[in-house]
Amino acid sequence: MLNPIYRTIYSLGLIPVVEIDDSSRAEVLARTLIEAGLPLVEITLRTPAALQAIQSIRRAYPNITLGAGTILTLDQARQAASAGADFLVSPGLPQDAVEWALSEGIPFLPGAVTPHEILQGLRLGIEVFKFFPAETMGGIAAIKAVSDPFPSVRFIPTGGIQTDNLSSYLTHERVLAVGGSWLVKRQWIKNGRFDQITAQVKAAARVVQSLSRPALT
Numbered sequence: 056m057l058n059p060i061y062r063t064i065y066s067l068g069l070i071p072v073v074e075i076d077d078s079s080r081a082e083v084l085a086r087t088l089i090e091a092g093l094p095l096v097e098i099t100l101r102t103p104a105a106l107q108a109i110q111s112i113r114r115a116y117p118n119i120t121l122g123a124g125t126i127l128t129l130d131q132a133r134q135a136a137s138a139g140a141d142f143l144v145s146p147g148l149p150q151d152a153v154e155w156a157l158s159e160g161i162p163f164l165p166g167a168v169t170p171h172e173i174l175q176g177l178r179l180g181i182e183v184f185k186f187f188p189a190e191t192m193g194g195i196a197a198i199k200a201v202s203d204p205f206p207s208v209r210f211i212p213t214g215g216i217q218t219d220n221l222s223s224y225l226t227h228e229r230v231l232a233v234g235g236s237w238l239v240k241r242q243w244i245k246n247g248r249f250d251q252i253t254a255q256v257k258a259a260a261r262v263v264q265s266l267s268r269p270a271l272t
């Protein structure tokens with residue numbers, strides 16, 4: 056059974072992957088995304104401000120779907136969850152963090168691109184994988200090839216995805232959503248250009264809505 060968080064992610068189709076330098080901008084960032092029709096964000100733990108940003112967003116918008124990305128260790132997984140993250144994302148598969156999250160009922164989206172990595176994740180109980188870096192690893196053709204032996208697996212590709220190449224991913228039955236930093240550029244938050252975030256998110260959402268996507272089974 057697919058976790059309800061993944062159903063929400065599927066229905067929105069897009070995960071903005073965010074690097075934030077100043078946590079005081081987190082609330083307005085979340086408001087911008089919600090008002091643009093995308094009540095979903097992944098804050099990566101790549102900056103010292105990330106945990107505080109997660110806390111601020113959770114406090115201001117209890118219903119937003121909130122992810123924490125770049126989880127590399129068990130400690131980071133615990134910290135992100137207690138700051139208020141609903142789901143955790145990693146570029147790879149940190150086994151202790153994955154095991155802990157699943158035992159707490161927190162969806163964990165680990166990175167996997169090879170059959171070996173997918174098998175490792177499946178054995179831990181993972182149902183959805185981040186396919187990263189998607190474009191560099193061969194794009195949708197690579198996802199098709201690697202998913203054949205794993206009929207239950209779904210992917211959220213990230214890495215090199217933009218509005219103009221997201222369609223080939225999102226129309227494939229194994230792809231739940233796409234993620235990326237193109238929706239919310241770090242500089243836009245820094246420079247207070249929330250109007251650019253709104254425009255980018257709306258343009259991508261229009262493409263998602265125009266697609267005939269396979270139903271979630």
Ligand SMILES: O=C(O)C(=O)C[C@H](O)[C@H](O)COP(=O)(O)O
Pocket residue numbers: 072099101124125126144145146166187213214215216234235236237
């Ligand atoms: O930080 C992580 O946990 C990652 O795995 C990386 C991000 O998902 C990618 O950096 C997004 O890729 P771009 O959209 O090409 O910027």
